[in-house]
Amino acid sequence: MSWLRALKHTARTGMKVERTRLEPLVALRAAVGLAIVIGFGLAFLGPGAAASSAFGAFMAAIATFQKSWRPRPVLALASGLTLAVSTFVGYLVGSSHTGLFLALLAVWTFAAGLLWAAGPTAGIIASGNVAVMLVTVTLPTSVAQAAGHAAMIAAGGVVQALLIVLFPIRRWGAQRDALADALAAEADYARRLRHDPVCAFDPQPLMRARDAATVTARQARRRPAELHGARGLAERVRPVLASLADPAVGAPAEGPARDRVRELLDAAGTVLDAAARAIRHGDPVRLPAPALAVLKSPDTADLLTGAPQRAARRLAALLDDVLETAEPRSGRLVAPDESMLRPTLTALVPTVLRSVRAELHPDSPILRHAVRVTAVACAGYLIGQALPFGHGYWAPMASVMIMRPDFSQTYARAVARFTGTLVGVAVATGIVQLAQPGMYLSGFLAVVSAGLMYVLMRTGYAVSQVCVSAYVVFLLGMGGVRWDQTVPDRVALTLVGGLLAMLAYALYPAWETPRLRTRLADWIAADGRYAAAVLGHYAAPADARRADVRTALLAARDARIDWQDAVDRAAGEPVRHRGLSRAAADGAGEAVAAFGRNAMLLEAHLPDRSQAPVPGAAALAEAVRADTEAGAKEVRERGVPGWERVRALVTEEGAPVWGARDPGVLRSAGVQLLDALDEVSEALRT
Structure with missing residues (x-):
């Protein structure tokens, strides 16, 4: 693919709007947490502290939306506390000497880049902390204020974590969806085997269900019974389905035996779909009687012999186990030692260090990403300080949020971020000019913008950036900063940050x-x-x-x-x-x-x-x-x-x-x- 075609492809990808299931209640909870910390900060501590706590609550909520199977309160706390530490250390270093802050920025950014070795969730949280640190270190004016701002940032994460604990929404919902998707994928596979006995099966749903089934010791004691066991049975159903359908080891390609195999596969799909629906919604299993009749039919023994007959009997037994396991509140007890246990965050540290050390070689895409993002963040910071704009931190902040270890995501996000910034700033500017909001109304508009971002986060990066840009404009307006002092700076420096990110990948790529x-x-x-x-x-x-x-x-x-x-x-x-x-x-x-x-x-x-x-x-x-x-x-x-x-x-x-x-x-x-x-x-x- 030529560079021109690659750029067109990534631009289209960045502007793509996806149709996905929205989670308005989860977004509302995150927005309420943000509103609580902003309101408390404005009422008792002033707009500067309110902005700090808002950044902490904002990033903590974003962390809870990441694709991770860890408890959401843990993610919120980890994001808020690490951002608080970054802000406090950044102010202590940056307040004394610009060169020292640049060195700290390089170390912090390089470490954040390497954390992609531990997975995308760790990489996204670390990158977000570096980006927001560039903003929050400019808010305090003394060490005491810096400590206070760090405490407020941490408090924002604590508030989000407490809301998740106090107001759980669809508890175990992500795990239910993962297991239900695996069973539904098996059902679809069974139906496709009726027409194509050697069709392919994508193991991704089963792998995702396995990841979801790996829990902490505390989660293992509280996990619903219907989420334990069905995944392992689905794993064992798949080869039985394939062996039953394959003409080489199963029934002949045509004839009465093949017709019975098709009936069995259709019934298996019905049973697996019923189990998936029951697990997804926590409802009793509702299974059409004809499907069970086919699986239990005595005629099968007359039509199938040898390996196909053994596979049919094995399939019926496994599907019985799936139905029993999928029945909500079945009374099955799950001992913690029966589960695949996930280490705690502290116990995870040695594993993360081993993963990072494994990437410390010249050909590693993770190491190349860490080098790229570090060079771009430092260059962007120097360029932002040299340009005749205020808020020079926006250039490196944009770069850090855009850059990913692979080419397509980096270029797509660069286009999406700049476009989303233009639209979001234009919309927010129009609202500011029309409404002339004061401190509290600006805070309210910031919360609304953040809430919309939480709702639409998974529909596309460009859409979310529209809301983020409006959120920043309103948040800064809360502290009395006029829109015409920030809008031109933000647009120009966002463009600079995006161009630096794209140029860095072109000069120092990690091609797949x-x-x-x-x-x-x-x-x-x-x-x-x-x-x-x-x-x-x-x-x-x-x-x-x-x-x-x-x-x-x-x-x-x-x-x-x-x-x-x-x-x-x-x-x-x-x-x-x-x-x-x-x-x-x-x-x-x-x-x-x-x-x-x-x-x-x-x-x-x-x-x-x-x-x-x-x-x-x-x-x-x-x-x-x-x-x-x-x-x-x-x-x-x-x-x-x-x-x-x-x-x-x-x-x-x-x-x-x-x-x-x-x-x-x-x-x-x-x-x-x-x-x-x-x-x-x-x-x-x-």
């Missing part, structure tokens, strides 16, 4: 395109370890551990999501493919997905511990593991893998390995695994 081969190699190796773990279960059923298969599957899913995200980011980058064209990436991705799917079909029929080892399974497991590891290395080095070990086993050369009793299903699966690997090689030759 050259890393596509590495991402593909990681996925191949992870899928190979998953397939080998499954085959190892066939080789030694008595000694096998399902936990090993589960761990390998999760690693393969993570690698697949990393690959898909990398392909999406690379699609908008203005660089050549550098060794992996778009067509090759698409073909190789489909082939590796097919390889993983074949391994999943094998997982659906794992033998019991009492069964005898399957001849040839151990040799095939070792061949798959060795070939995929070697193949991944070839892909990284721009070569084309050959898969010789697997080929030797599943062709005529490997006949003696399987023994006299040919394990038909397993050997057939080996052929399918090899076919998928050959398709990977064929795609890489294009």
